[in-house]
Amino acid sequence: MDAKRRLGEFLQTRRSQLRPQDAGVSTYGERRRVPGLRREELALLAGVSASYYSRLEQGHSTNASPGVLDAIAGALRLDDAERRHLHELAAGTRQRTRPRRPAPEVVTAEARQLIAALGDVPAVLLGRRSDVLAWNRTGHALFAGHLDPAAPDRPRGRPNMARLVFLDAHTAELYADWPRKARAVVATLRMVSGRHPDDPLLAALIGELSVASKDFATMWADHRVKAGGAAAYEMRHPLVGALSVTQQTLRTEQDQHLVVATTEAGSPSQAALTLLAHSTATGATARATAYQTRRHD
Numbered sequence: 001m002d003a004k005r006r007l008g009e010f011l012q013t014r015r016s017q018l019r020p021q022d023a024g025v026s027t028y029g030e031r032r033r034v035p036g037l038r039r040e041e042l043a044l045l046a047g048v049s050a051s052y053y054s055r056l057e058q059g060h061s062t063n064a065s066p067g068v069l070d071a072i073a074g075a076l077r078l079d080d081a082e083r084r085h086l087h088e089l090a091a092g093t094r095q096r097t098r099p100r101r102p103a104p105e106v107v108t109a110e111a112r113q114l115i116a117a118l119g120d121v122p123a124v125l126l127g128r129r130s131d132v133l134a135w136n137r138t139g140h141a142l143f144a145g146h147l148d149p150a151a152p153d154r155p156r157g158r159p160n161m162a163r164l165v166f167l168d169a170h171t172a173e174l175y176a177d178w179p180r181k182a183r184a185v186v187a188t189l190r191m192v193s194g195r196h197p198d199d200p201l202l203a204a205l206i207g208e209l210s211v212a213s214k215d216f217a218t219m220w221a222d223h224r225v226k227a228g229g230a231a232a233y234e235m236r237h238p239l240v241g242a243l244s245v246t247q248q249t250l251r252t253e254q255d256q257h258l259v260v261a262t263t264e265a266g267s268p269s270q271a272a273l274t275l276l277a278h279s280t281a282t283g284a285t286a287r288a289t290a291y292q293t294r295r296h297d
Contacts, residue, residue, distance in 0.1 A: 002059070003089070003092035003197050004059030004060075004062065005059055006089050006092065006193075006194070006197065007056070007059065007086075007089040007090055007092070008056070008057045008058055008059045009223065010085070010086065010089055010223050011056065011057045011072070011076075011086075012057055013221070013222065013223040014076045014078070014082075014223060015036050015037050015039070015042050015057075015076065016035050016036035016037075017035075017036055018036045018037050018042075018076060018077060019036060019037075020036075020037060020041070022077070025037065025041050025045075039053055039054050039057065040053075042072070042075055042076070045074075045075035046068070046071040046072045046074070046075040047071050048068060048071065048072070053072070056072075062090075064090050066087065069086055069087055069090055070083070072086070073086050081191060081225050081226060082225050084191075085190065085191055085194045085225040088194035088195050088197075089194045089197075092194070092197035092198075102196075102199055102201065104155055105127040105128070105131065105133060105254070105256065106133075107125060107133045107134045108252075108254065111125055111133075111134065111252060111254075111256070111258070112134065114258065115134055115135070115136050115139075115258075116136070118136060118260065119136075120136075120137075120138050120273075120274070120277035120281075121136075121138065121260060121261070121262065122135075122136070122138040122139040122141075122142040122143070122245075122260065122261040122273070123135065123136050123138075123139045123258060123259070123260050123261075124139045124140075124143055124161075124258075124259045125256055125257070125258050125259075126161055126256060126257045126258075126259060127256055128192050128195075128196060128199075128202070128255045128256065128257075129160070129162075129189075129192070129199070129201060129202050129205055130160055130161040130162040130163075130185070130188070130189065130205075131158045131159070131160050131161075132144075132151070132152045132158050132159045132160070132161060133152055133158065133256060134152050135149075135152060137149070137277075137280050137281065138273075138276060138277045138280060139259075139261070140280075141239075141276055141277075141279070141280040142235075142237065142245075142261060142273070142276060143161075143171075143174070143261075144159060144164065144170075144171065145238075145239070145280075146170045147159055160205070161185065162185050162186075162189060162205065162209060163205075163208075163209070165178075165181060165182055165185050166182065166185075166209055166212070166213040166215065166216050167209075167212055167213060170238075173236060173238075174235050174236060174237065175233055175234070175235060175236075176233075176234035176235070176236055176242075177233070177234060179215075180233075181233060182215060182216070182219060183219055183222075183224065184226055184231060186216065186219040186220055186222075186224070187224045187225050187226030188225075188226050188257075189202075189205075189206065189220075190220070190223065190224060190225040190226075191225040191226060193206065194225070195255070206220065229248075229249060230246055230247065230248040230249070231246070231247055232244060232245070232246045232247075233245055233246075233247060237272070237276065239276060239279060240272040240273070240275050240276045240279075241272060242272075243263065243268070243269035243272040243273060244263065244264070244267070244269045245261040245262065245263055245269065245273070246261070246262050246263070247259055247260070247261050248260050248261075248262065261273075
């Protein structure tokens with residue numbers, strides 16, 4: 001998608017979501033034809049001319065200064081993640097270099113050491129397009145136990161968490177509040193798309209999901225963004241039942257994301273997660289023993 005259009009759609013959508021009363025704009029009971037603020041009202045709040053703001057929203061201006069962008073962000077009441085996203089979108093409109101196909105994502109030795117050090121704590125390393133680059137045994141069992149545990153080791157066949165959340169029935173069943181998880185996935189992709197506006201593989205993923213999932217298309221049009229952090233989810237695991245986990249996301253220097261799942265100490269959820277870790281370890285040992293037996297037969 002054209003960078004100017006991205007910026008314009010973000011501004012227009014967020015403006016339509018901001019009610020006049022939330023922004024301190026008096027309407028005096030008048031009938032309004034737009035659901036949110038008018039362009040001239042937003043421009044007044046940001047301290048810029050209405051004509052300039054209109055050009056920016058329509059994609060006819062690409063020279064907004066950081067100060068102007070911050071003023072617009074303040075008027076739109078954007079949070080820190082949304083403010084960064086606005087600046088990244090504006091920066092994308094000024095890029096003139098020809099985009100290059102991004103290099104394949106790899107897992108560094110340091111990332112593998114960190115995942116190994118987490119032991120039985122579920123961990124999944126995601127690429128910037130939400131491809132699963134690596135996971136530990138418990139991370140695989142918790143999030144995608146129905147898939148081949150070696151799948152992340154095959155670059156052309158890696159699972160993709162966004163696809164799993166929207167297109168895989170098993171993954172959808174894991175979350176008691178699936179819409180909340182789905183919105184978080186879309187918001188993260190929105191943030192990444194602003195940071196990497198010329199990534200053709202990311203654009204292809206978004207296009208695929210928009211066609212394959214009406215839910216994704218609707219959520220994508222909402223223009224919400226999210227930058228990692230922590231979120232608690234109620235999960236319904238087919239092996240250990242219900243459990244509450246906190247998924248914490250850490251961004252690496254390679255623009256990859258390490259998702260770690262934790263539970264409250266001494267809680268039934270911790271007991272369920274311990275049981276899952278024990279079950280997967282036992283299963284792995286049994287498979288290794290069977291393999292060794294076959295080799296010596």
